[in-house]
Amino acid sequence: MTLQIIINPVDELSMAVMSQSTLDPAQPVRTLDLTAPHPDYGILIEAVFQAENVHIF
Secondary structure (H helix, E strand, O other), X not given: OEEEEEOOOXXXXXXXXXXXXXXXXXXXXXXXXXXXXXXXXXXXXXXXXXXXXEEEO
């Protein structure tokens, strides 16, 4: 699994890079938005350790 962590408002370049990650159906992508109110850091920690790749935007 690829984990995408959003820590800043997403701009056009970030969206383009994130959309490329979803092109491989064999590699699932999970996105966690830390800019949302009250992010769940427990879920974040679990997802980081489950992920094969982590991308931060």
